[in-house]
Amino acid sequence: MRNKAWAAIALTRSGIIQARRLREEISGLTVYAMPRLCTDREKPIDRPIAEFAGEMFCRYDTIIFITACGIAVRAIAPHLRSKSSDPGVLVMDEQGGFVISLLSGHIGGANDAARLVEKLTGARAIITTASDAGGKIAVDTLAGRLGCAIDSLEDAKRVTALIVNGETVAIDSRRDIKVELPESIVSYREGCGAAGIIRVTNRVPEPANLPCAYLIEKSTVIGIGCRRGTGAKQIQELIDRELERLGIDRRSIKKLASIDIKSDEQGILKAAEHYGAQACFIDKERILAVEGxxxxxxxxxxxxxxxGVCEPCGFIASGGGRMLLGKTTANGVAISVWEEV
Structure with missing residues (x-):
């Protein structure tokens, strides 16, 4: 499992000076260096750099090589898989003059990471992705800033190409988009003349007449009550059935919410992990305040x-959201479905 923090890789004395400098500025950054350069605050690189880089790919979301660019490229090349899963990779020169966004600039966050290093250290960020270089925004960058899942990378690339080429693209969202957008991205309305659409939604994607990128927002909350010892499979079966009936995308599930005495209920905890959602447990006193x-x-x-459990817990966990489904039961499980507003 990946660590959300950063890893810095340094191979020389000059490199480790820069790595230590970054560690002072970026919370949770771990420095890896050649054993002869390590103090008790660094971790040793104990195998060939290409093999070591593969381990880092699995463990960290952001990796910064303080080396020559060629060393980084050769080290990571055997481990590249997909822009949807590769970590963000940066390269910084040993004098701290430049920091290059090398891999996964958008989804992996390397472009924003390079900008952060520039802000913290004064190193000049080098970013080569077309959308950023042209003052535009790519669909996958927008998805990351909104905390959304991308339904189709191919569709996202098609719509990004429209943006990069200066075409008008409409954005369709039930909630305000609190991200600065270029002028070529306009609010969706009928007859707006857009060449493509970005839809931010918790609904299951549907075919569109124009190039359309669906971004699945994390906004669905499931309130849950269940008998002690209920398995995750029973919980998931009911959730999946009802979400399909409602047309809600499972990737939009943000929280599974129940009463606090269920905080050790393995079925709920495992179901939350299955959906990539937060397991949220509500104090009895808060439920009593709204149960009427x-x-x-x-x-x-x-x-x-x-x-009651499933309805008041869903209401509280969604911040007083909109109920999409009232209490529904099956096999010892009760759920309600809510969306944040």
Whole structure:
């Protein structure tokens, strides 16, 4: 599993000086260096650099080589897989004059990482992706800034090409987009004359007449009540069934919410992991404060001390969001579905 922090790789004395400088500025950055250069604050590179780089690919989201660019390229080349999964890779020269966004500039975040290093150290960021070089924004960059999943990388590339070439692209979202956009990206409306569309949604993508990139927002919250010992499979089956019926994309699930006494319920925890969602557990006192707005059950009150679980927990966890599905039960599981507004 990847560490969200950074790794810096240095092979020389000059390089490790820059790596230590970065460590002071970037919280959680781990410095890897040749054993002869390490203090007790660094970790040794104990194998050939290409083999070592492969391990870093699996462990870190951002890797900065403080080496010649060619060394970095040869080290990472055997481990490249896909722009959707490769980490962001930077290269910084040993004097700290330049920092290059080398790999995964958009989805992997290398472009933003290079800008951060520039801001913190004064090194000049070198960014070569066409959208950034032209003052535009790529669809995958926008997805990252909005915290969205990209439905199709091919569709995202097609719409990005329109943006880079100065075509008008419309953005369709039920919520305000709090990201600065170039003038060529306009709000969606009928007859706006757009050559392509970016749709930010929690719904299952549908075919479109124009090139269309779907960005799946994390905005769906599932309230859950269940019997003790209920398995993740039973929970997932009910969630999947109801989301399909509602036309909600499973990738949009942000939270699974239940009462605090369920915080060790393995079925809920494993289901949250399955969806890449947060398991959220609500204090009984907070549920009591809002339970009058929802249907109550004497059995539930006798069992856990509140009149209902799935509906009030979904309401609270969604920040008072919109209910898409009221209490629905199957095989000892009760869920409600909400979307943040």
């Amino acid at each position: 707005d929802f249907a109550e059950s004497g059995f539930v009150r006798a069992s856990v001390g509140v009149g």
